[in-house]
Amino acid sequence: MSADRPTLPPVRLHSEAELARDALSAPLMARAAKLARWAERGVPVGVGGQILEEPLAAATEHLGLTADEDGAAYTAEAWQLAVDTGLVEIAETEESEDGADLPDDAAAGIATPGEELGLLTSGSPQDILDIWLGGMETVLADAAAPDLADLADQLTEGGELDLDALDWNPEEEAELLDGILGNLYLLTALNERPDQEVPLPALAASMIVPDDMDEPTDEVLEEVSEAMMRLDDQFRVLEPIGLVAYQPVDESLIEELDEDGEAALPQGPGGSSGAEPLTDEDVSRYGLVRLTPLGVYAVRARMLDAGVHAPAVGDLADKGADVLLDALPEYPEGLAQAESELWLAARTPLDAARDLLTAARGDDERAPRRRLAAQQTLSLISPDAEAALRDVLDDRQLGGLSRVWLAERGLPGIPEPSQEMIFWLTVDTIAAQLDIADDDAATELRDLVQGLTEQHSGFFDTVWRVDHPAAADVLEAMGRLHPDKKAAKEARKAAFKARSRQSG
Structure with missing residues (x-):
């Protein structure tokens, strides 16, 4: 796989509006927003915006968490999130500005609703998600921090933290x-x-x-x-x-x-x-x-920030057919169909079919997989694309799949394919599936190989003569896959002949 191929399978993302609603309803975010609105009259805070003991009790009551033994801790977490995300802003007191040492219970500043709070109600879904992502990063950092009980156990007699003993x-x-x-x-x-x-x-x-x-x-x-x-x-x-x-x-x-x-x-x-x-x-x-x-949205956003290629379904809707067909073979079946449907929805059936057929051509190593992806995508197109498929009936690379498409729709006037075209399409179809690692796909391919040789006498002697760049590779694979030892040996001999013909 080349360096620009997807390193991760695509994911389905909910709409930004749905994700924004999820962000606002997340318990920690909802509490932080509620506390930010509650701070309208000003809340005294300590250094770093930490909520003091007396307003903490009032805030806990405001959230309805007084009866919960961990209510104060939950409230403090929500308040800190409001500070970290800008839902509240801190104005320092005069004593704090003067640099004076303040008692632990003295206010170092006054917290009031911040500009970001307004975005939760009047901003776009992306504004809300940006605020949530900032808060999520804070929570991730908290999750990766050592347990407070572990920290207490590693304090030296002088009250300093022994980081070496903590092993963190x-x-x-x-x-x-x-x-x-x-x-x-x-x-x-x-x-x-x-x-x-x-x-x-x-x-x-x-x-x-x-x-x-x-x-x-x-x-x-x-x-x-x-x-x-x-x-x-x-x-x-x-x-x-x-x-x-x-x-x-x-x-x-x-x-x-x-x-x-x-x-x-x-x-x-x-x-x-x-x-x-x-x-x-x-x-x-x-x-x-x-x-x-x-x-899923958040982890993908972090991956993208780190330079990881993390595709999402719909990313290819505005791309060319060549990009679509190059990517689809890497997608799981259900997501490949979803991506194809979104791509087709942005085009007329006739234009889409013509673009797909043009992109499907080629003799390079990935061409068989592109044609298979094209065939699967074309299967989703209405009969309105008939003219595009008839235009390629005589095309050596596309004539076989065009006949399949027309036949599946019961359309009249389909010319019989030549034997050469039938075998070329057979080789191309098998070549498209050679590097699929899925066990079920491998079993299907093995059954296909066995069925082809049983239906056509002299199959291998015909295939090695097919003018397809993957003919030798296909025959070698058939030699590995065929359960009958005699047939497998014939396939390997035919592969040798195909390889000699191609090199000559």
Whole structure:
């Protein structure tokens, strides 16, 4: 694959209006906005905009969180988000401006609603999303920070923090969290059900267990267990901003520590060979997570900022047919059809068909895949494009697929294809599928190969003579795929003849 090919599969994005509504309704964002409006009369704050004890109690009551034992903490988090996103702005007091030392409970400034608050009601959906993205970055940084209890444990006698003893590297933590979110993004893109939840142990293992490790060692399993508990803490922080939907690890499991003091991983598939398979309820106790539509949007935005090619369905709607056909073979089937439909919606059937047929031509290595993508996209076009397909009936590269299109619509006057055209189309169709790694596709291709040789006597002797640049590659693949040893040997001999003819 060339360097400019997509490195990630495309994702479906909700509309900006839908995403903006999701952002406004995220619990943490909604609380931050409510506190910003509440600050209209001015709220005294400490250094850095920290809300002081007395107004914190009033703010907690305003949010209706007084009865919650963590209500004050939730309120403080929402207030800090309002400060970080500009929903409130701070005007320093005279004492603070003079540089005087202030008591801990003294106000260093007065907070009032900021300019950004107005954008939540009068701004565009993109304005709202920009504010939310800024707040999301703050929450991500909080999620990657060490636990406050761990910090307290590492204070020296002089009250200073022993960073070496803490064993915390902020860059590594941020990279690990980015990797986890990237894996979730990839799973969402590849899954036919974007709302499919991922078990927390599987997600942790995806970052730690090497791909070539058949059976994880005890040390690796312990590392996965530790990562799982860390992710549990992090996803609890990320859920209120609307980035993920998360079902936390069952508290009873956290208490059920093994004799080494680590949370035990679930047994079953991938665990001990004698364990019973896990039920859905068993798996859910270890935590389930998925990216929300807002989370998919956010992770993609961060990837784009980092220079990663992260396509979304609809990106190609205004591009040429050559760009569309070059990209579609990399897309999962359902997303390829969705992309094609959006591309076709911007064009008349006749113009779209002509553009697709022109882009499908070529003798380069990727040409068979472009023609297959063209055939699949043309299948979505109405009979109004008939004239474009009839114009290429005599074209060596396009005449076969044009006849298929016309026949599928029951249109009259379709000339019989020559034997040469039939075999050329056969080679081209197989060539388009040679590098598809999907197991189901490989099985279908194997069945196709077997069926072709059973239906046509002397099949291999005819194919090696076909004037198609991929004829030798196709025959070699048929030699590998054909279940009958005699037929496989004939295919390999024919491949040698095709290779000799092409080189001569």
